[in-house]
Amino acid sequence: MISFSNVTKTFDAGKVSEHVLHDVTFEIRRGSIYGLLGSNGAGKTTLLKILAGILKQDSGTVSIDEQPIFENPVLKSRVVFIPDVVFFFSQYTVLQMAKFYQDVYPNWNQERFKALQTLLGLDVNKKVQRFSKGMQRQVAFWLSLCAMPDVLILDEPFDGLDPVIRNKVKNLIIQDVAERDMTVIVSSHNLREVEDICDYVGILHRGSFILEKDLDDLKSDVHKVQVAFKNEVPEALFASLNLLHQEQRGSVVLCIVKGKESEIEQVIKQYNPVIYDVLPLTLEEIFIYEMGGVGYAVENILV
Amino acid sequence: MQLKTSSYKKELMKQDLRNVGWIGVIYFVALIFAVPLEIMMRVTNDNRSYYPDSETLFSFHLEIQVLAIFIVPVILSIFLFRYMQVKSATDFVHSLPLKRERMFHHHLITGVAMLIIPQLLIAVILLFMNAAIDLEDYFVPADLGYWLGVTTVVTLTIFLTGILVGMVTGISAVQGVLTYILLLFPAGIVLLLLVNLDYVLIGFSEDYYLSTRVTEFSPITDLIELFHRDFTFLKAIIYLCISVVFYYMSIQLYKNRKLEAATQALVFSKLKPVFKYGVTFCATLLGGFYFGETQHQFSWILVGYILGSMIGYLVAEMVLEKTWRVFGNWKGYLYYSVAAVIIYFIISIDITGYENRIPEAEAVDRIYLNESPHRYSYAKELYEMNYPNYLSEKKNIEAVRALHQQLIEHTSRIDYSGYRNERMTIAYELSNGKMIVREYSVKDQKVIENYLKPIYESKEHKETQTELLHVNSNDVSKVTISPDVAVSGEVVIVEPEQLMSLVEGLKADIYAESYDDIVYPRHHMSRIRILTAENRELHVQFKQSFENVEQWLRANNFNEDAVVTADDITKVAVQRLSENDNRHYYDRMVQISESSDDVLVVEEKDKIEAILNSTGGQKPGERYVIGYFFEGDDYPHIQHFASDDVIPDFVLEYFNK
Numbered sequence: 001m002i003s004f005s006n007v008t009k010t011f012d013a014g015k016v017s018e019h020v021l022h023d024v025t026f027e028i029r030r031g032s033i034y035g036l037l038g039s040n041g042a043g044k045t046t047l048l049k050i051l052a053g054i055l056k057q058d059s060g061t062v063s064i065d066e067q068p069i070f071e072n073p074v075l076k077s078r079v080v081f082i083p084d085v086v087f088f089f090s091q092y093t094v095l096q097m098a099k100f101y102q103d104v105y106p107n108w109n110q111e112r113f114k115a116l117q118t119l120l121g122l123d124v125n126k127k128v129q130r131f132s133k134g135m136q137r138q139v140a141f142w143l144s145l146c147a148m149p150d151v152l153i154l155d156e157p158f159d160g161l162d163p164v165i166r167n168k169v170k171n172l173i174i175q176d177v178a179e180r181d182m183t184v185i186v187s188s189h190n191l192r193e194v195e196d197i198c199d200y201v202g203i204l205h206r207g208s209f210i211l212e213k214d215l216d217d218l219k220s221d222v223h224k225v226q227v228a229f230k231n232e233v234p235e236a237l238f239a240s241l242n243l244l245h246q247e248q249r250g251s252v253v254l255c256i257v258k259g260k261e262s263e264i265e266q267v268i269k270q271y272n273p274v275i276y277d278v279l280p281l282t283l284e285e286i287f288i289y290e291m292g293g294v295g296y297a298v299e300n301i302l303v
Numbered sequence: 304m305q306l307k308t309s310s311y312k313k314e315l316m317k318q319d320l321r322n323v324g325w326i327g328v329i330y331f332v333a334l335i336f337a338v339p340l341e342i343m344m345r346v347t348n349d350n351r352s353y354y355p356d357s358e359t360l361f362s363f364h365l366e367i368q369v370l371a372i373f374i375v376p377v378i379l380s381i382f383l384f385r386y387m388q389v390k391s392a393t394d395f396v397h398s399l400p401l402k403r404e405r406m407f408h409h410h411l412i413t414g415v416a417m418l419i420i421p422q423l424l425i426a427v428i429l430l431f432m433n434a435a436i437d438l439e440d441y442f443v444p445a446d447l448g449y450w451l452g453v454t455t456v457v458t459l460t461i462f463l464t465g466i467l468v469g470m471v472t473g474i475s476a477v478q479g480v481l482t483y484i485l486l487l488f489p490a491g492i493v494l495l496l497l498v499n500l501d502y503v504l505i506g507f508s509e510d511y512y513l514s515t516r517v518t519e520f521s522p523i524t525d526l527i528e529l530f531h532r533d534f535t536f537l538k539a540i541i542y543l544c545i546s547v548v549f550y551y552m553s554i555q556l557y558k559n560r561k562l563e564a565a566t567q568a569l570v571f572s573k574l575k576p577v578f579k580y581g582v583t584f585c586a587t588l589l590g591g592f593y594f595g596e597t598q599h600q601f602s603w604i605l606v607g608y609i610l611g612s613m614i615g616y617l618v619a620e621m622v623l624e625k626t627w628r629v630f631g632n633w634k635g636y637l638y639y640s641v642a643a644v645i646i647y648f649i650i651s652i653d654i655t656g657y658e659n660r661i662p663e664a665e666a667v668d669r670i671y672l673n674e675s676p677h678r679y680s681y682a683k684e685l686y687e688m689n690y691p692n693y694l695s696e697k698k699n700i701e702a703v704r705a706l707h708q709q710l711i712e713h714t715s716r717i718d719y720s721g722y723r724n725e726r727m728t729i730a731y732e733l734s735n736g737k738m739i740v741r742e743y744s745v746k747d748q749k750v751i752e753n754y755l756k757p758i759y760e761s762k763e764h765k766e767t768q769t770e771l772l773h774v775n776s777n778d779v780s781k782v783t784i785s786p787d788v789a790v791s792g793e794v795v796i797v798e799p800e801q802l803m804s805l806v807e808g809l810k811a812d813i814y815a816e817s818y819d820d821i822v823y824p825r826h827h828m829s830r831i832r833i834l835t836a837e838n839r840e841l842h843v844q845f846k847q848s849f850e851n852v853e854q855w856l857r858a859n860n861f862n863e864d865a866v867v868t869a870d871d872i873t874k875v876a877v878q879r880l881s882e883n884d885n886r887h888y889y890d891r892m893v894q895i896s897e898s899s900d901d902v903l904v905v906e907e908k909d910k911i912e913a914i915l916n917s918t919g920g921q922k923p924g925e926r927y928v929i930g931y932f933f934e935g936d937d938y939p940h941i942q943h944f945a946s947d948d949v950i951p952d953f954v955l956e957y958f959n960k
Contacts, residue, residue, distance in 0.1 A: 011563055012561075012572045046563075052398045053397070053398065054397045054398050054562055055562055071402055071403065071558075073401055073402055073405075074400070076398070076400035076401075077400035079398075079400075081398040083394050083395070085391050087394065087395035089318055089321070091321065099314055100315075102314075103312055103315070104314065104399050104400060106400075
């Protein structure tokens with residue numbers, strides 16, 4: 001389990017010090033994929049680098065399985081960080097990099113390395129920096145997954161990957177999560193990019209969380225309902241529902257309702273609607289309806 | 304979970320080697336060219352000349368060796384720790400499951416290996432060469448040991464200095480520049496402080512301190528000594544201690560380094576004010592130093608302080624902010640100026656009583672009195688073996704104290720070491736082993752004349768000045784008296800009895816010299832050379848006050864040959880110098896044929912005689928020069944009047960009419 005409690009971080013930028021993270025507290029369950037969302041400059045990268053043990057927080061604690069991560073090689077050997085701009089030693093071939101990873105990460109899996117080579121079809125004797133940007137990113141995933149991490153930290157990972165590779169990589173990640181109970185934290189400024197793999201999301205805005213949700217809960221909790229009545233719409237109906245949004249198109253009433261589907265159905269059926277449909281709701285819609293108040297931050301991640 | 308934990312990571316080492324291996328190779332090649340190849344070339348060269356200066360192995364291509372020793376370690380430290388200055392690299396490396404301390408040691412060991420392995424290889428090559436062919440003309444194994452020891456100690460120290468600076472900064476270029484500045488800093492700051500203290504404290508003798516040990520404070524300024532003189536064992540220990548301290552500091556700094564500060568000039572924000580005001584302070588001193596040494600005027604020194612501090616402040620700001628646009632931030636400068644003015648004021652009011660301190664006569668063991676500060680330190684080494692050069696008689700100690708008091712009273716803050724001024728250095732050696740050294744720039748000799756007189760006329764002082772007085776008259780094997788100018792004539796005496804009486808007479812003359820004879824001597828344009836039993840030649844200027852010698856010469860009919868007489872001279876030109884330009888008088892003198900407004904030409908024998916009798920040494924602020932023309936020589940021999948008081952009346956009349 002990953003846990004942040006009261007983490008604060010400031011950057012010393014010339015005369016003024018910049019508050020990057022402000023009293024951040026949250027947890028990530030083992031085996032989950034956590035989507036860290038937020039607009040540019042929200043503090044996502046800083047948070048991830050602190051989690052990876054690169055930066056040290058000014059105050060608060062950051063731990064994985066109850067142990068602090070900073071300067072803790074035993075723990076760090078189970079954590080792999082892939083930054084937004086991937087890094088390789090200059091003049092190194094894929095094979096040389098693999099040897100380096102093998103030497104440094106104790107859980108390195110050589111069979112997997114070979115298996116992934118066939119899957120990705122990249123030349124191991126080519127210098128990594130000669131590869132295209134997207135290919136370099138694939139190499140980074142390749143090496144990182146072979147290190148068999150328990151925690152995989154990804155900073156804007158899918159930028160610059162074409163859809164085919166993107167799906168390949170996503171599948172690999174999901175596979176590891178399912179098989180080995182790997183924990184993944186992935187940052188993005190775009191909800192749509194990660195909504196299909198995340199089971200948990202948090203929105204970071206100007207250094208603090210403004211929202212944290214379990215996506216499964218969210219999806220099963222909010223419903224788009226379409227109803228029509230022969231006569232007048234019974235006012236009492238809305239009073240008994242937890243209504244997020246309501247609009248009328250002719251005789252059809254469209255509403256977003258919070259609650260269990262069965263309970264909603266039970267309430268509405270009492271009034272004998274002519275039409276009663278539960279429509280699919282995109283994550284985007286859920287956010288918009290749920291988060292009316294902090295509109296700015298939400299809108300930005302929905303672009 | 305089982306973890307493989309060996310403290311040595313093969314791949315990390317490999318990465319280091321790929322990164323900096325080439326530096327080691329270049330270092331090795333440079334050393335090969337500098338030493339073993341050069342020796343081989345000299346050996347195989349048939350008509351080689353013998354090089355007596357090849358005392359150490361450093362004398363082979365010193366320039367290549369010096370460059371290698373001072374550049375390679377710094378480049379190594381930059382490349383090995385380059386990953387800390389590049390954001391993407393620093394993130395990657397520090398996300399690896401390796402402790403900072405461990406990575407540090409990997410890089411350190413690689414770097415040390417890159418320095419020591421090439422040096423060791425060279426040593427092995429030289430040993431093999433020595434075994435194969437006899438190279439005793441070039442070096443002996445002890446030289447090799449010395450060379451290996453010095454290169455190891457010096458490169459290690461420089462390497463660790465580079466690492467230390469790398470831990471503090473986030474820019475590789477700054478790391479390089481700051482490393483050299485730090486290496487130079489101890490010597491530089493001491494020099495600047497001493498010179499500037501001299502501007503503030505009256506009597507401060509910066510030359511006394513400078514001529515002692517300042518150059519040894521930095522390996523860069525100590526270079527000459529490193530390679531020519533013996534690098535002492537003590538110095539090696541000090542260098543190694545500094546290296547160890549830098550090593551521990553570097554680890555601590557690395558552990559506390561904030562990685563997000565890569566690409567910033569200074570990583571630790573606490574160091575920023577230290578850097579900012581440190582640079583400003585050094586620049587202030589440097590400004591004062593520059594204008595003080597070129598202009599010798601208080602107003603210019605003040606300009607130097609203001610200009611230097613402003614430039615230093617702006618440069619420090621520029622480096623810290625990484626921009627040119629810093630011309631709006633003057634708040635820090637204001638604080639600095641206030642502090643600087645207060646410090647200057649505190650030093651100048653002289654709380655400790657430094658300026659007025661004259662030791663009690665009872666506390667003084669001996670005194671070195673000199674016009675040149677350098678002579679004091681050299682004197683101890685060079686001359687003390689032959690004869691004592693200090694004053695210790697009670698009467699003289701009292702006299703020097705009185706002179707010192709007079710100097711304190713008549714020297715003001717603006718009397719810097721003007722090049723026209725005489726300098727007076729007084730060094731007291733106290734009975735408790737301490738030293739008090741003061742140096743004064745004497746603007747007007749007249750002020751101290753009455754105080755110098757008893758000292759100069761004392762037997763003891765004369766003995767400190769003239770080596771001849773310590774030579775036994777029996778030990779003189781030859782005396783030669785001959786004119787300084789191209790005039791035929793020479794007196795050579797080798798007869799023991801004659802020698803005895805002549806030397807005794809000369810000694811008596813020297814003991815009898817008055818203050819004026821010493822300071823404003825009239826002389827014969829002639830020199831007395833005394834050859835001692837140890838085959839050393841002592842020179843004494845033949846002064847007109849040497850009555851015994853003159854009498855002796857006359858009695859033995861040598862007088863004509865020993866000195867320049869009016870008969871040797873065809874004409875004499877006396878030229879009055881204008882206030883401003885007195886540099887080109889020689890060119891004019893050569894062309895003179897007759898008298899004009901500022902030149903008097905004399906051909907009458909009695910007048911020539913009169914001028915001859917008043918000829919003496921040059922004094923600052925001279926108003927006349929004398930040109931003597933000899934038979935068969937177109938070029939004049941330039942002389943001066945001994946003092947204004949002895950100028951013949953007809954000369955003064957001519958110029959005053």
